[in-house]
Amino acid sequence: MSKRALILLEGTRSNGLLYVKAAQRLGLTPITLSADPARYDYLAAERLEAIRVDTDNLDALIRECSRLGTDYDIAGITGFSDDESVYATAGKICQYFNLPGPEPASIDRCCDKFTQHQLLREGGVPIPAYRLAKNATDVESSAAEIGLPVIVKPAVGSGSMGVRLCRNADELAEHTSYLLGGRHIWLSSPRILVEAYAQGPYYGADIMGNEVIAISGGKFGPPPHFVWSEFSCPAALTDVEQERIADISQSCLRALGLGWGPTGIEFRWTQGGPVVIEVNPRLGGATGPQLVQLAYGIDLITQHIKLVIGDECNLRRRHSHTAAVRFLVADRDGNLDRIAGGSRAAEVSGVAEVKFYQEPVARVVRRGDYRDCIGHVIASSPSLAQTEEILHRAVDLIDISITPFAAQAEQNAASAQPRSVLHSRDEEIRPKIEAEPDCA
Incomplete structure (x- = not known):
């Protein structure tokens, strides 16, 4: 009898190994x-089978799955990636092989x-007012019509990459130049x-x-960027407020033709009530699935x-607990000299996971998105x-x-001098892991 295989398109740092x-x-x-x-x-660490193939090429993927089908009973196909088009591709392959999967057209629209x-x-x-822009003139006129402050972001993307709050004309021009300047x-x-x-x-x-x-419920670090500082499940909401979000969620599914598999919907609760910021036709990234499992026992x-x-x-x-994650975020660029204490932190009663994404000697360059996180504690x-x-x-x-790059350059220069003029510099920082104020 052939082994049953699950085909996974691409992967992620956060939940690839969990899948x-x-x-x-x-x-x-x-x-x-x-x-x-x-x-x-995790593929090499776990000695898992992985095949190099152009995942943007649907025909190449179908050929590879057909080849694998000669040695395995392919039980299912799914995908996950920072590039959300992978989910639509997985749906198309599922249709080709008559396997359960999402509707590709609905995923593409999302x-x-x-x-x-x-x-x-x-x-x-309910959604915020919005405009589509293709050049700097469009961005400027769109912001003028809507009124500052505005959120400016790529029409296609994920992980808050390229997303910024622009509070004045200078920030608007600066971020537009960043997005369109290469x-x-x-x-x-x-x-x-x-x-x-949408403030709230x-x-x-x-x-x-x-x-x-x-x-x-979630909180971010300080604006103008949207970098997670913490997340907790369940959110502190009344039954009426939960019902309101659940009802709007159902409206989103109907409007977008979703309803198979996982979906994540982001909200801001404004003075006028909840508004939808974004609908993601996939399982939430980062630590979301782990929090749900710890809170409710649902994997x-x-x-x-x-x-x-x-x-x-x-x-x-299966139960009702409260689970939360605190993200470790560097507050400056520089060389990560040390990140330690994970074992001690993991021994604290109630801690479910301590994970570091970076190792010492790594360069830390903040980008204002999910990549600024260097670890988490759940x-x-x-x-x-x-x-x-x-x-x-x-x-x-x-x-x-973390030693700032400028300080590191000074250290390197000093080390080249005679011992009598050497200077010691060991600047330690602690990440901003206390709850930052919500960026609303």
């Missing part, structure tokens, strides 16, 4: 198809934020979305199929794989207050030392 482990627990052999398998260090906004507005979903890497032809700044607390809804599984990754292979999934809550307990106290104690045990 692999979940597939193995279900008796499946995970096989990754990637344009560059070396990008995902990946273009302008098209998504158009459909949401037509469906009566420094931003575009995933498609340059098109910019200019949105009204941030919430995120995790959905599987048509069911809202969890609503979480969204395993349940997603069950859908992919045609099995019945179980979304019943904890859970019966209450939010207790969980936050656990996080505080754990994070306080972590030591991070």
Whole structure:
């Protein structure tokens, strides 16, 4: 009998290994198809099968899956990546092989934020005012029509890359120049979305199929960028407020033709109520699935794989706790000399995971997006207050030392001088891991 295989297109730093482990627990052999398998260090570390193939080439992917089908019983195909077009590609391959999967056209519509906004507005979903811009003149006129401050971001993209709050004309011109001046890497032809700044607390809804599984609350570091500082599940909402978000979530699914598999919806609760910032036709990245599992006992990754292979999934809550993550974010550029204390932090009762993304000697260059995070700590307990106290104690045990590039250059110059003029410089910093004020 052939082994049952789960084909995974590309991967991610945050939950790629979680998908692999979940597939193995279900008796499946995970096989990754990637344009560059070396990008995902867990593949080599776990000695997993990975095949290099152009994942932008649908025909090449179909040929590779057909070849694998001679040695394996392909139980299902799915994908995840920083490039959301991978989800649509996975849907197309599923259709070709008559396997369960999302509707590719719906995924494609979601990946273009302008098209998504158009459909949401037509469906009566509350969203911020917005305009599409293709050049600097368009951006300037769009901001003038909407009124500052505005959010300026690529129409296609993820992970807050290229997203910035522009509070005045100078910030608007500076960020427009960044996006259109060759420094931003575009995933498609340059098109910019200019949105009204929806001020208020941030919430995120995790959905599987048509069911809202969890609503979480999040906070970012200081503006003008949107870098996570913390996230907690469930969010501190009343039953009425949860119902309101759940109802709007259903409207989003109808407007965009979604309803199979995972969806993540981002909200801001403004003075006028909740407005939808973005709908992502995939499982949330970062630590979202882990928080849901700790809070409710629902393994969204395993349940997603069950859908992919045609099995019945179980979304019943097994308990009700509070889970939260605190992200470690460097507050300056420089050389990461030390990041330590993870073992001590992990020993704190209630800590579920301590993870560092970087190792010493790495260069830290902040970009104002998810890549600025250099680690995280996850904890859970019966209450939010207790969980936050656990996080505080754990994070306080972590030591991070970053030497700014200028200081490093001075050290290098000093080391070339006679010993009598050597100077010692050991500047330690601690990341801003206390709750930053919400950027609203």
